[in-house]
Amino acid sequence: AQSVSQHNHHVILSEAASLELGCNYSYGGTVNLFWYVQYPGQHLQLLLKYFSGDPLVKGIKGFEAEFIKSKFSFNLRKPSVQWSDTAEYFCAVNGRRGGNKLTFGTGTQLKVEL
Amino acid sequence: GAVVSQHPSWVICKSGTSVKIECRSLDFQATTMFWYRQFPKQSLMLMATSNEGSKATYEQGVEKDKFLINHASLTLSTLTVTSAHPEDSSFYICSAPGNPGLAGDEQFFGPGTRLTVL
Numbered sequence: 001a002q003s004v005s006q007h008n009h010h011v012i013l014s015e016a017a018s019l020e021l022g023c024n025y026s027y028g029g030t031v032n033l034f035w036y037v038q039y040p041g042q043h044l045q046l047l048l049k050y051f052s053g054d055p056l057v058k059g060i061k062g063f064e065a066e067f068i069k070s071k072f073s074f075n076l077r078k079p080s081v082q083w084s085d086t087a088e089y090f091c092a093v094n095g096r097r098g099g100n101k102l103t104f105g106t107g108t109q110l111k112v113e114l
Numbered sequence: 115g116a117v118v119s120q121h122p123s124w125v126i127c128k129s130g131t132s133v134k135i136e137c138r139s140l141d142f143q144a145t146t147m148f149w150y151r152q153f154p155k156q157s158l159m160l161m162a163t164s165n166e167g168s169k170a171t172y173e174q175g176v177e178k179d180k181f182l183i184n185h186a187s188l189t190l191s192t193l194t195v196t197s198a199h200p201e202d203s204s205f206y207i208c209s210a211p212g213n214p215g216l217a218g219d220e221q222f223f224g225p226g227t228r229l230t231v232l
């Protein structure tokens with residue numbers, strides 16, 4: 001069975017601070033990795049995804065994530081956050097043999113203060 | 115991107131009644147849809163995979179007679195919570211993959227349905 005851990009449950013940053021949210025997964029095979037964001041009152045949206053190739057992937061709104069296979073990690077980063085980045089962030093994993101089924105982490109609530 | 119809608123966005127019902135939640139893909143066809151449940155301050159838990167033209171596939175621990183899923187067409191899946199009880203109160207979210215033939219492709223999520231059972 002696949003599982004996902006997000007260690008930071010709540011993060012508070014000031015605008016312009018750098019962000020890194022941790023994500024570790026457990027799965028015995030090849031995976032696809034995702035970060036989804038849920039802004040207040042809105043539905044989940046895809047930030048970025050990794051399928052193969054360059055382990056450093058860039059997503060929307062200046063976010064990026066790095067897949068480190070040896071560490072089973074897929075941490076999300078942004079060099080300078082904005083107030084509008086306040087949202088909940090979910091890491092998700094899809095084992096290649098599991099079709100489109102996603103396993104989500106518990107989420108990280110990010111609050112960016114002015 | 116593709117759009118998925120849910121109806122209703124929130125519903126309050128009495129204990130013992132049944133509630134139907136609709137999930138529609140508005141501008142694409144979805145042979146597969148997924149139903150999730152999200153508890154407050156917790157993650158999304160996959161409940162079942164809805165398959166157009168065949169039976170739904172339920173995750174371990176999810177009662178199929180409790181949560182009835184019908185995938186009536188290529189754009190509509192419904193989740194019926196039968197004989198609802200207060201412990202069924204939750205946020206129910208559906209999603210559909212943009213390209214079901216591409217394993218692991220991006221999924222598009224509905225806005226969710228807040229169910230409160232009194």
